Amino acid sequence: MRPESLSGQYTDLKRRYGNTYGQSWDSAKSIEYRPPQLGGILSHSLRKAEGNSMQTIKLTDGGILLYKEAFIPHDMADRYFAELRDHSAWEQKPGIFGYLQPRLIAAYGEPGLVYRYSGRDNVALPWTPTLLEIKQKIESIEGQYNYCLLNRYSSGQDSMGLHADDEPEVGHIIGSLSLGATRTFRIKHNESKETMNFPVGHGTLIIMAGTMQQFWKHEIPKTKRPVGERINLTYRQIIRE
Numbered sequence: 001m002r003p004e005s006l007s008g009q010y011t012d013l014k015r016r017y018g019n020t021y022g023q024s025w026d027s028a029k030s031i032e033y034r035p036p037q038l039g040g041i042l043s044h045s046l047r048k049a050e051g052n053s054m055q056t057i058k059l060t061d062g063g064i065l066l067y068k069e070a071f072i073p074h075d076m077a078d079r080y081f082a083e084l085r086d087h088s089a090w091e092q093k094p095g096i097f098g099y100l101q102p103r104l105i106a107a108y109g110e111p112g113l114v115y116r117y118s119g120r121d122n123v124a125l126p127w128t129p130t131l132l133e134i135k136q137k138i139e140s141i142e143g144q145y146n147y148c149l150l151n152r153y154s155s156g157q158d159s160m161g162l163h164a165d166d167e168p169e170v171g172h173i174i175g176s177l178s179l180g181a182t183r184t185f186r187i188k189h190n191e192s193k194e195t196m197n198f199p200v201g202h203g204t205l206i207i208m209a210g211t212m213q214q215f216w217k218h219e220i221p222k223t224k225r226p227v228g229e230r231i232n233l234t235y236r237q238i239i240r241e
């Protein structure tokens with residue numbers, strides 16, 4: 001539920017930008033909306049996403065965020081969650097300053113693909129049938145992917161710090177599916193610090209597109225709420241060197 005204090009602002013946003021904003025998110029600051037420079041690919045994405053009843057959030061400076069709270073039906077999400085939890089090659093890896101990352105990861109994709117982030121190489125293991133099935137479902141909405149990074153957050157103390165997936169070898173469309181406990185996906189504009197929170201629950205799909213990685217960062221903050229385990233899959237297109 002949106003906090004009451006935001007409802008005036010929300011009404012104002014709706015009046016200004018119409019119904020592209022759903023009620024599943026809230027905005028901590030007012031939004032300075034400037035029309036993005038929509039190229040062919042983007043306007044195509046938006047039409048396709050709207051046809052699939054994804055919420056389309058047009059962000060400042062040309063970022064696009066597509067959102068659907070229950071993209072994967074509950075029973076299917078249960079199956080995916082159990083399968084990925086029990087059969088993925090989970091590892092805890094060091095981050096930039098040598099500390100272990102506060103979550104587990106696994107990486108799958110086309111043979112030989114390597115995605116380097118935070119100074120570490122993440123070599124893809126071969127696709128599994130489940131990961132390919134999910135990939136197809138996301139590609140039917142938007143994007144083409146050859147790599148999937150899985151993150152597993154075992155409690156509210158596991159998290160992912162504010163970052164952008166802006167490495168030169170990664171495509172600008174990233175499909176992100178959440179399974180398990182509901183957490184907050186928070187985005188923040190690099191300059192204005194404008195912030196939005198999206199609840200990401202069992203079966204929620206977010207697609208980040210447009211210039212989002214250039215002008216915005218995102219994070220999964222820690223929470224003191226007692227939350228269960230969550231698995232997130234980010235599908236990406238890695239350009240081979």
Ligand SMILES: O=C(O)CCC(=O)C(=O)O
Nearest residue numbers: 149151160165220232234
């Ligand atoms: O867990 C999430 O929803 C975010 C994952 C993420 O941002 C990433 O893997 O780059």
Ligand SMILES: [Fe+2]
Nearest residue numbers: 163164165218
């Ligand atoms: Fe990310």
